[in-house]
Amino acid sequence: MGNCQASALVDDNARFVWACIPRVDGDPIFPALVDNTPFDDEQKAGGFWAIDLENCTSISQRYMRNAPVLITRKIDASGSAIDIIDFAPRYRRSGRTYRPNAFVRIVRAVTGSPRIRVRLRPASGWTLDKVARSYGSNHISYDIEAMPMRLSTNAPIGLVNQENPFRVERDLYFFLGPDESFSTAIEPELEKMLDDTLNEWRGWVRGLATPPEYQEAVIRAAITLKLCQHEDTGAIVAALTTSIPEHADSGRNWDYRYCWVRDAYYTVEALNRIGALDVLESYLEYLRNIVDASEGGNVQPLYDVRGNARLEEGEADGLSGYRGMGPVRVGNAAYSQNQHDAYGQIVLSSVQAFIDRRLMRMSGIEDFESLEKVGDRAFELYDQPDAGLWELRTKSHVHTYSAVMCWAACDRLANAARELGLPDRADHWRERADSMKAHILEAAWREDSRALSATFQGDMRDASLLQLLDLRFLDGSDERFQSTLTALEKALRRGDHMLRYDSEDDFGMPETAFTVCTFWLIEALAQSGREEEAKHLFADMLGRRTPAGLLSEDIDPVSGELWGNYPQTYSLVGIINCAVLLSKPWSEYR
Secondary structure, three states: OEOOOOEEEEOOOOOEEEEEEOOOOOEEEEOHHHOOOOOOOOOOOOOEEEEEEOOEEEEEEEEOOOOOOEEEEEEEOOOOEEEEEEEOOOEEEOOEEEOOOOEEEEEEEEEOOOEEEEEEEOOOOOOOOOOOEEEOOOEEEEOOOOOOEEEEEOOOHHHHHHOOOEEOOOOEEEEEEEOOOOOOOHHHHHHHHHHHHHHHHHHHHHOOOOOOOOHHHHHHHHHHHHHOEEOOOOEEOOOOOEOOOOOOOOOOOOEOOOEEHHHHHHHHHHHHHOOOHHHHHHHHHHHHHHHHHOOOOOOOOEEOOOOOOOOOOEEOOOOOOHHHOOOOEEOOHHHHOOOOHHHHHHHHHHHHHHOOOOOOOOOOHHHHHHHHHHHHHHHHHOOOOEOOOOOOOOOOEOEHHHHHHHHHHHHHHHHHHHHOOOHHHHHHHHHHHHHHHHHHHHHHEEOOOOEEOOEOOOOOOEHHHHHHOOOOOOOOOOHHHHHHHHHHHHHHEEOOEEOOEOOOEOOEOOOOEEHHHHHHHHHHHHOOOOHHHHHHHHHHHHHOOOOOOOOOOEEOOOOOOEEOOOOOHHHHHHHHHHHHHHOOOHHHHO
8 A cells, every 4th residue: 555655565464564754765664574573472662553453353355446545354253343444645635646654544343342452663764673752642753763753543542552452432543644733633534535545546547548358457556556656756666675585595685665777667668558657757757867867878777766876785684584584685786787778778668758749748859869878878788798687796798688678779769769850860770770689689599599598698598588579679470589489488487487597696596486577478478379378377377466466576386475575566567568468359348
């Protein structure tokens, strides 16, 4: 749940277990997700917000339709029940979007005489030390370093503060936000916030061009992708969490709460396919600032949500890690890597603005000239070694995927120049793109294996080569692509899932399938005449989603267990792209 400023993960017991303030890449206020202390341990000083029903015997959860508003129903042994409604306010107010760093919880008695216990134990920074607090007649203030917070409520404040159980005899309202007084009556104000937030989200969903099949999955994925955008700047983060390992005790624990140029490109491409242009427009503002700040068109793979370039990587020693599988990392050293595919993704994300007349701000000559600097770097670096899209930390190669992305930068700049009526520049970029394509095909093709290699050296398999279709570098009928697809399936396919690659990296051999790679396989199968097989694999992937309808980064191909940071934008992009590709058209339903 969230509002494009604040976001939170709520577990299957209605506990807030992850949230950061004042931004998604800020300090955690609820870091219980990456701490292994049991929730029933009274020594667990901080990191969660629980509303517990005494003698609870049953819990069920659902989202309200077309909105990130969660309802958890808890029933006790006597049949008494409560509903907990969780959301982050978001709606138009005074001519702008109101999206505070705040969370709302409403507790309604459904039947009987339920008794609850509220345990609000926020953290300050990357430790679980107790936070100093003070309270008044209807609020508790928390001295949190990143942002002092206040709980305003109509619940009995002394019992909440002492965490004593009490009976729910009326609707209870909780507003956790900045340490400011709540100026109006809390009950009608939070009810209005709920109504306005539902209307805002449902209005946004109403504007989506969803396919007729798989609508529920597409809508939930689209809402969550939008929640991964820090709307203040337009940045799109790769995931909302840090340090959820790719598989048990792997050490592959990374902080994904930043804006990767690559991941953001895939996100806006997917949302474009269903008409969510607002996310693209906000992201383009972020990109223009990145390009303006780049020196000579040089772009790094990721930035924080404010566009800051340095993301020094460290470890939070005060947290034991997800299921005790540390370390908990803060920051990401990949910011200093060379990942040449970023040049293509910047251009690919930007070219629509030269063509799409629906946009509030179309791009012009000055924007094109700025992008040409990025294109120059793409041409300069396309056949040079880099860390690749999988961000290898101790190895570098000339990666075919990176080279093709650089080709795409030049190819799309030629298209943009043509739209702008610049024939000389169009010819310039077309000549570059054509020469790059010829060289890539020569350098990556391996006659012995009848397949394209993942690198210009050796003969390696990598699922990223499936993207040659989506990038229009090759088409599905090309014999070179078909033989490459055969080689990739043989090397990387594990049942219904795809590994990223089958060679050792900095941490040894990969053990889990990378979720988006399976979606790439589904797309490739569908475009190669194997549509029924593609639909079978897609149905299986939809069945792997959490009860919230979402996916993480990785899947164990044997157990089916989800691993990696969550929710992963890559994976949600795969849901949307495959649904659009595999769904029947609306005309067949009319």
